[in-house]
Amino acid sequence: MENTGVEQLFPRMQLDELLEELQTRLQAVLTARDGVHALLEAVVAIGRDLELDTVLRRIVEAATSLADCRYGAVGVIGSDGELAQFLPVGLSDDEIARIAQWPHGRGILGLLIKEPRVLRLDDISASPESYGFPAGHPPMRGFLGVPIRIRDEVFGNLYLTEKNGDREFDEQDELIVTALATAAGIAIENARLYEDTRRREKWLDASGQITRELLSGLGTRDALQLIAARGREMAGAAVTLVAVPDDDGATMSVAAADGADDMVGTTIDVEGTLTGSVYVSGESVAVNRMTGELGTAPLIERLPAGPVLVMPLGAPERVRGAVLIGKGPGGTPFSGTTARMLQQFTDQAGLVLELADSRRQAEQFGLIDDRARIARDLHDVVIQRLFASAMELSGVVRMVNQPDVARRVERTVDDLDTTIRQIRSTVFALQTSHGDGEGEGFRRRILKISYSAGEQLGFAPSLRLEGALDTDVSDELAEDVLAVVQETLANVVRHARATRVDVVVGIERGGVRVVVADDGAGIGGAERSSGLANLAERAHRRSGTFEVRPGDGGGTVVEWHAPL
Helix, strand or coil: CHHHHHHHHHHHHHHHHHHHHHHHHHHHHHHHHHHHHHHHHHHHHHCCCCCHHHHHHHHHHHHHHHHCEEEEEEEEECCCCCEEEEEEECCCHHHHHHCCCCCCCCHHHHHHHHCCCCEEECCHHHCCCCCCCCCCCCCCCCEEEEEEEECCEEEEEEEEEEEHHHCCCCHHHHHHHHHHHHHHHHHHHHHHHHHHHHHHHHHHHHHHHHHHHHHCCCCHHHHHHHHHHHHHHHHCCCEEEEEEECCCCCEEEEEEEECCHHHCCCEEECCCEHHHHHHHHCCCEEECCCCHHHCECHHHHCCCCCCEEEEEECCHHHCCEEEEEECCCCCCCCCHHHHHHHHHHHHHHHHHHHHHHHHHHHHHHHHHHHHHHHHHHHHHHHHHHHHHHHHHHHHHHCCCCCHHHHHHHHHHHHHHHHHHHHHHHHHHHHHHCCCCCCCCCHHHHHHHHHHHHHHHHCCCCEEEEECCHHHHCCHHHHHHHHHHHHHHHHHHHHHHCCCCEEEEEEEECCEEEEEEEECCCCCCCHHHHHHHHHHHHHHHHCCCEEEEEECCCCCEEEEEEEEC
16 A cells, blocks of 8 residues: 555656646746747837837837846947947936946947857956946946848847846847847838938939029028038938138138038138048048048037038039038938938039029129120210210300300209219229129229118218229228218218208329218217217328318218328
8 A cells, every 4th residue: 555655646746747847838938929929019119110210219128128128229330340329228317427438339349340240148247358337337247239230231239238137138038139130120221211212302302492592593602501401401410511612722611500500600721621631632521430540620520429421512523612411419320322312412512503603604794794885885975975065055155145044054064064974983883893793892882871871861862983993992991981971971861951962982182082062950969070070080090181061052061081
């Protein structure tokens, strides 16, 4: 009987062991089933969005959830073989702020870049490749790294650390995360294609807008600002700069900026700088991290840290400047497709600028021809007829016996003489106005002041310009003359209550003479005297003369003269 009991006990123990083993295997199957379900849900989740940054974040979040760990990150490998973007998950903003130095791809991370294969470690610090943690970095022990491939290209790596419950990463974690990385590669490729498609649409739209705006008469400065704005929009960048060469050819200045308005006007040397070398060579340079081999880059150093693309503005044989596009902190490196698209955009923008300049020059030449023709007609026809009429009336005066009639004829002759001088001044202005449309001549600036005063007076002042004002008057003297005309007309507007104003600016007695006469209330109080004192000081500084006197028929006459 005792033997029978022992025999019954052993089969029961073996059955319990078999049941326990079966339960363990069933639990493993359930766990594997749950892992597969979680993996499928993660694959669906990361493929749901087409924004690349959102896809990358979802990949890391899915990996940390599947492997049941605290920290995860994705590192994007740049063209230089180092980490160009590092996106962590599990760290708070305060923890991130305390980290002294962001990963560049050294140590264990660098090993994964050099040898893109699955890497599982129980203790990071025990590995001979360990580089250590920077100051402020939270402690981490276990590690699982899996490369993310897009076809034959290694896009980056998934990094996972600190499995919950102080457990170690196992083979199951490795298999699931590897499968996720395979699906992640497909999702990233789809996101890239989507971004490329959207960027191409923006490129076509931006190129069309710049072409329309420039060929419809948009100024060069406004065109450069438009290039900066649309370039930044196309690249999804933080800032865009457009630098153009200065007149001396040795320096370049930032003519337009989008996202960094304070940098407009910044000047750099062409020789020895990265931006200058791109302008001279006509070849683009992508900068993911500054090194000494790239030379000095004062513009890039003032931009937010992150990938920067420096491109020539225009085709290599007709480069007009350089365009800098910076993505800022955390930005992904410029892919080859994006860089080529942006380069095509700047090439076309430079070509359109050339076409717009050629069109403006053709219009300017046509305008000069029209001015020359009008000047010839005025001189050869109008002035000669007026002069003949004045001569004939001068002869008639001697034949008139009535004094009143004779005086009226003489006044008419004087008016004709004044008209002839005004037309001659206009002829000279037409013959000497050869501006490029970007600046203004001396005569034109005087006309603008006169027109502005006329708007405030309610009537147009009579203006006569005599002599070679645009060619014989220096820029420094012209500024004083403009100030005199401006101040005198301002006094008339504020104080004179005039109904007529005559302005004469001309070359006379080896200098510039300005006469402003009005029929108003006469010289006013202290405010007006203060403005006139300023004009007297300008005349004294130039060894000239200044006089204020009552007009013959009332009002005030201001006369200012300075030697050439």
